[in-house]
Amino acid sequence: MSVCEIQGLTRDYGSGRGVFDLSFAIDQGEVFGFLGPNGAGKTTTIRHLMGFLKPESGYCTIDGKDCWKNRVDIQKTLGYIPGEMVFFDDMTGTEFLSFMAKYRKADSNGRTKELLDRFELDPRSKLRKMSKGMKQKVGIVTAFMHDPEVLILDEPTSGLDPLMQSRFIDLVLEEKARGKTILMSSHMFEEVERTCDRVAIIKNGRLEAMDDVETLKAALSRKYVVTLENDDAAAAFAGEGLRVFEVSHNQVTVIVQNNIKDLISVMNRYPVVNIAAPNQNLEEIFLQYYGGSGRS
Amino acid sequence: MINWPLYKRGIRGSWKMLIIFAAVITMYFSVIISMFDPALGSALNEFAKAMPELMAIVGMNPESAELVSFLEAYLYGFIMLVFPMLFCILSANKLIVRHIDRGSMTFLLAAPVKREAVAFTQIKVLVTGLFALITYATLLGIVNCEISFPGELDIKSFILLNVGTLCLQLFIGGICFLCSCVFTDSKYAVGVGAGIPALGFILQMMANAGKDLEKIKYATFFTLFDSDGIISGETFAIRGMLALFAGAIVLFSTAILIFSKKDLHI
Incomplete structure (x- = not known):
């Protein structure tokens, strides 16, 4: 049963920006990854779900209620982490x-305390003097303290250090186990890989791909940069039949998809100095798989 | 309709500003009232006689030698128009559009609270502030006069004058608040929200200045606030006062409606 449904959602900001005829649905108890490059329309979509924006055409619903008309009703059981944390400064x-x-008349019981402990947050300092990470933690606590049924998380771990990111992932997994429905936009591969059941990728406001995380992971290709002793060795290395992305002086970038052993055996025969896996953003990885151009 | 935690926060956010305005008003009231001289006519009156045009521009031309007329002329033609107006401009901006502009409105709307309730609560914060400021001025005027000139002040007329001022300021507050809800950008909200009352005030000053320009008075809502007429209890002046009050209600209601229906990019 789908808890959150977006059907033909369109909002045209002109010059190709906005969201266009976007449709997808999220099931009860599902963690749904929402990916896309900056400016792809993720936040615009989320604003519609939150009832901040009225769709130009199409609709979105949560629990069968219209996100614009019944926004107050929906907000009762919804938790939201905004993409940008701006609090009241004083x-x-x-x-x-x-x-x-008090504002949302929520009865948070011991939940707030538990969340503060979990994220090791001492909230006693002024909000405007807090670091980005601390503000993010305050935002996380705010989103979870009333124990909502549906969670909309817009890049929830931005600004958090790796330890806290991992604690956040644990929190999401616990909530998922308790049957909560979660939409999460993210750029972190690990976060999406560990939590999400399905992933949708949007680009230029349109749905580019949607699939199970497992399916995507199986087909994932990764880039490795192999550094050799000299340019000649690099040229020879590139001629070994591996999928070569580019050759630059003594460095060869190869694309590997489930065939890491081939790469290793080739490397054994060459004077390899170093090997590195450059950071690829998540969208790039997924879009490569779908044959789209990962570079925008 | 009202959200009390938000209201309390709004009041906490305005009291510093209120104290500053109250201090400024206290200073003016004390100085001006001390200049009143029932026997001889005050130094200010002499000044008004010497330069009637200049004083008339800022509304400082008392109709009679009564204390209430004196206060009306020297305090309610400029000080009590401009300072509460400034409060409206600053407050209205802070209560809505600044939250939208900065993004902190997100937290107010990501909660089961109707937008109508958010706007209504913020209006109530603005109105409470105005009410407090003008009530303070009223008490300040009465106490000050009773100490310096016991029995001289026509208290009933003075209170009516303050009620009239409140109606005018509510109308101005309505304009500012409506702008705060219509615009998404603080600078336009303040520009238009402050611009309209400021323009109205300047037009009134021009209308006061001389016979040739008198017709300008039909172009500004300040004409509805006839302070001379209010203290002498003229029906027309009372009607103007009620019109301003009704106008304020229309402005605030429109603001709530617009805020509830608008797209928010937060």
């Missing part, structure tokens, strides 16, 4: 959390 974190609990 409050401390403690004041803000207690304000939000």
